Amino acid sequence: MKTLLYLTDLYYEAKGRKYYEEDLYITSKLKSHFNILIGHPHQALSNLKSADLVVFRNTGSILGYQEYFEQLLAEVKEKNILTFNSFDGKADIMGKQYLLDLTDSDYPVIxxxxxxxxxxxxxxxxxxxxxxxxxxxxxxxxxxxxxxxxxxxxxxxxxxxLIDFEYEVSFYYLNDKFQYALYAPDKNKRWELEEYEPTDSDLVFSESFIKWNNIKHGITRVDACRLKNNTLLLVELEDLNPFLSIELLPENKRNWFINNLIDALKVSLNFTKKVFK
CATH class of the missing domain: 3.30.1490 (Dna Ligase; domain 1)
Incomplete structure (x- = not known):
C-alpha cells in the first residue's frame, strides 16, 4: 500500500464546523486503500519523507504559521513532492489577490x-x-x-x-469534476447547510472558476451568493483546504464522493488521468 501523510488540525475551532469529525470519518474510509499517517500541519516538514502523497486537509487558517507554510511550499516545489491539493492554485492558497484580479477581468465576483x-x-x-x-x-x-x-x-x-443577497451556495469539485452542492437557506446561519440541486447555469458559473484556476488535482469549493435578481457572484474560491460538510449528504452520495476521492488520490500517486464516475 502507498502511504498518505494526512495533515489536519483536529482541534481547530471554527464556527459551525467540526474538523475532527470530518477528517476521522474520511481517514476511516481511506485506511483500506492506503497506509494513513495523521499529522498536524506544523509537523509537515519533518514528515515529508515518510509518505508517498501529502494530503492537505482541514488545517485551519495558515495565518498563525505563515512563515512555516511558505517553507513547506518551497520544500514541496524543490523536492517535487506530491501533494493533494496540488499547490499550484491561483485562489485562496495565494491569499485574496485573486478577487482583485477577477474583478479587473470582469468575472462575476463580488x-x-x-x-x-x-x-x-x-x-x-x-x-x-x-x-x-x-x-x-x-x-x-x-x-x-x-x-x-x-x-x-x-x-x-x-x-x-456589503451585498444584500438571498442565500449562499457552495459547489464542490474533485479535480475538475462537479461532485455536489450545499446551500444555507437562512443567510444569517451560513453553516446550517442543506443539499442543493444546481441548475445548468449554476454549473456554468462554478465551472468557469474551476477552469480559471486550473489546479492539477485536489478538492475545490466554489462559494457564491445568490442575488435578488437570481444571478450568482463569487464570494470565495477555496483551493487549499476546503471544509466539505459531507456529513450533510445522503449516504449514497457520501459514499459516491468518498469512492471518487479514493480514485483521485490513486490517480495523483500514479501520475495518470482518469475520468471520475
Missing part, C-alpha cells in the same frame, strides 16, 4: 479593491466589508460605514461592498 482611491470602481454603498488579504474564517473582517471607511483608509486590505 467587486473588490484594495484602496479607497479605487472605491469608484465598486460604486458608492452604505456599508463595506474590509478583509485581510491573507485572511480566512472571517479573521480580521470588519463592516464599515462609507464615511468610516474613508476616514480609516485601510491599507493593503480587501474592500468590498
Amino acid at each position: 467587486p473588490s479593491v484594495e484602496s479607497v482611491k479605487e472605491i469608484d470602481k465598486i460604486g458608492r454603498h452604505e456599508k463595506y466589508i474590509v478583509k485581510l488579504k491573507n485572511g480566512a474564517d472571517s479573521i480580521g473582517m470588519e463592516i464599515l460605514q462609507y464615511e468610516t471607511l474613508l476616514n480609516l483608509n485601510p491599507q493593503g486590505k480587501l474592500i468590498q461592498p
